[in-house]
Amino acid sequence: MAAIENIFSMPADHIRNVFGELDENVKIIERNLHVTIINRDSNIKIIGNEVSASRARKVLEELLKLSERGNDITTQNVTYAISLAFDDNTSELTNLDEDIICRTITGKPIKPKTLGQKKYIDEIKRKMITFGIGPAGTGKTYLAMAEAINAFKSDEVSRIILTRPAIEAGENLGFLPGDLQSKVDPYLRPLYDALYQIMGAESYLANVEKGLIEVAPLAYMRGRTLDNAFIILDEAQNTTPAQMKMFLTRIGFGSKVVITGDLTQKDLPHGNISGLEVATKVLSGIDEIAFVTLTSQDVVRHPLVQKIVMAYDKYENKQNTKKPKKEDRK
Numbered sequence: 001m002a003a004i005e006n007i008f009s010m011p012a013d014h015i016r017n018v019f020g021e022l023d024e025n026v027k028i029i030e031r032n033l034h035v036t037i038i039n040r041d042s043n044i045k046i047i048g049n050e051v052s053a054s055r056a057r058k059v060l061e062e063l064l065k066l067s068e069r070g071n072d073i074t075t076q077n078v079t080y081a082i083s084l085a086f087d088d089n090t091s092e093l094t095n096l097d098e099d100i101i102c103r104t105i106t107g108k109p110i111k112p113k114t115l116g117q118k119k120y121i122d123e124i125k126r127k128m129i130t131f132g133i134g135p136a137g138t139g140k141t142y143l144a145m146a147e148a149i150n151a152f153k154s155d156e157v158s159r160i161i162l163t164r165p166a167i168e169a170g171e172n173l174g175f176l177p178g179d180l181q182s183k184v185d186p187y188l189r190p191l192y193d194a195l196y197q198i199m200g201a202e203s204y205l206a207n208v209e210k211g212l213i214e215v216a217p218l219a220y221m222r223g224r225t226l227d228n229a230f231i232i233l234d235e236a237q238n239t240t241p242a243q244m245k246m247f248l249t250r251i252g253f254g255s256k257v258v259i260t261g262d263l264t265q266k267d268l269p270h271g272n273i274s275g276l277e278v279a280t281k282v283l284s285g286i287d288e289i290a291f292v293t294l295t296s297q298d299v300v301r302h303p304l305v306q307k308i309v310m311a312y313d314k315y316e317n318k319q320n321t322k323k324p325k326k327e328d329r330k
Contacts, residue, residue: 006046006053010060014067015039018060025063025078029056032082055085062093076300080114083297101146102153105200110146116298117143123290129248129257131236131280134294135309140260141234145194147258148230157230157256158212162191164234165218165243188215191234218243227252236261236276238268244275264316 010018019026019039026037035048035056044060046053059081063073071077081093096118100109112118117139124130124147132140148160192215195204207213218239233239233247236259251257261276268274283289296309 002049003047004050004053006048006057008044008057008061009042010039010044010064012042014064015042017067017073018063020073020075020078025073025075028075028078029059029082032079033059033085055082059085066093076113080297084115101143102150102198104198105196105203110143110198112143113139113300114298116292116294117300120292120294121147123292124256124258127288127290128255129251129259129289131276131289131291132258132260132294133263133276133280133291134298135262135264135296135313137299137305137309138294139298139300140262140294141190141232142194144232144258144260145191146198148232149195149198151230151256152212157254158228159230160207160213161226161229161231162188162195162213162215162234163218163221163232163247164188164191165236165238188217191215191232218247221247221250224250225252226250226255228254229256231255231257233257233259234261236279237263237266237274239275240268241273241275241278244279248279264312 029035030037033048033052033056035046035052037056037060038045038047046056046060048056059078062081062084063077066077067073077093084093096112096114099118099121100111101121103109112121116134120130120132120140121143124144132138132144134140145162148157148162151157152160192204195213195215199207204213208215218233229252231251236244238261239247248257259276259279261274263274263277266274280291284291296313299305299309
């Protein structure tokens, strides 16, 4: 296909943000879309075949819109805009920028960065129970935490309860040194980190003292009824079916629940079935429960993380196709 030139202008005060440090963002676009991008006095020339040049222009125009809204353009923005361009869907990128959940203690807005994340947030708002299932780096826990804090601050719920199974110790924490809190803290550290970043350490500690925020291992949920609370169960792939049933039957009136997990990273003893896996089969027909599956395309950490997730997915799918069926082994 013959090369063409696609030319448009870009305001000079946004070029550095869109192009990136040392034109890093432009190099990513050129490499992925097989085009050449030249800046001449704010006139942007894209050289490539008609389809690729058109996609590259759409990517740059969407990144410009993000820049005009005051965003610092990241490599995640660039790679995601490129992936949307292949689906002719780049216009959705700037729509994500409108949905701010809350702000961190430093004032940084927290908002969905991918269409998968937006669907996840929308379902949390709509449904009583939402399952967020996907690989590391897709923002499952962090976005749920942001929604919990937002609901707490707006008095939609009276408390926040965060829990995860301490599966690495098999719920038997006795061999660890220190008091009970010291024993469980290592398993709950990711939850603390998100709380500190969004709410601030002082506000978090004050609300913990009042009993309005609770971070505890899953075993502590047994025998309780949790009313008027925003409850997050993290690392749910490490629950047993009995633990998952126990947790789900604790939910009371006025509560909202988010359950997150990654079925590819189970730490259960070999041969044990995940409670998250069973729940997706048992509860899929209930209207008040949403299941949102996030993919490698929704990874918002360093771009290398996305490549790692995709590489493992490819490897595991290849391994699964090699496994002989039961009837073949007879």
